[in-house]
Amino acid sequence: MTIPPKKPLRSLATPILALVLGVGLSIGATYVYAWTGPTGTAPNNNTPPPINTSATAQTKSGGLTAGWMQAPIFYDSNNAGYYLDPNGTSRVGQANADNTYTYGNENANDYYVRAVGRWASAPAVSMDCYDTGYYQGNYCDGGGYKFCRTCVNNTCSNYVMISNTCGGMGSI
Numbered sequence: 001m002t003i004p005p006k007k008p009l010r011s012l013a014t015p016i017l018a019l020v021l022g023v024g025l026s027i028g029a030t031y032v033y034a035w036t037g038p039t040g041t042a043p044n045n046n047t048p049p050p051i052n053t054s055a056t057a058q059t060k061s062g063g064l065t066a067g068w069m070q071a072p073i074f075y076d077s078n079n080a081g082y083y084l085d086p087n088g089t090s091r092v093g094q095a096n097a098d099n100t101y102t103y104g105n106e107n108a109n110d111y112y113v114r115a116v117g118r119w120a121s122a123p124a125v126s127m128d129c130y131d132t133g134y135y136q137g138n139y140c141d142g143g144g145y146k147f148c149r150t151c152v153n154n155t156c157s158n159y160v161m162i163s164n165t166c167g168g169m170g171s172i
Contacts, residue, residue, distance in 0.1 A: 126151045130159075 076082035129148035
């Protein structure tokens, strides 16, 4: 019976494994012992805590970027009177907007403009009048006449006599 020769690689595997484990554990221990805990309790004596899920109000002084965000209401940080409420009325500046209207480029048949008391589609009608002072001629000497014209969307009719001091009336 013959004895097989020893394999040199197998005889080196155990010492190499021990050396690698020893160096790895030494480096790991160095990092563990080099770490020091906070010097104070957050946030007063140390850096502020991260934003978390607690019910306590939190403030982040820098910007916040999120791929998606959800909240029942968003308030302006400088003035809580300004807010966006996706389920109700929002207030931005002097505009109150409830969730039944869309603002911006709207497609609708007509709008009522409360400040001028008419529908936006209604033509802008005005009346342009002037007084002549005295009639030039022998009819009703000393009487004044009033002439007026109507204008619709800045297109005006001819002037017609509306009244005179002698009691006569014209018609438009």
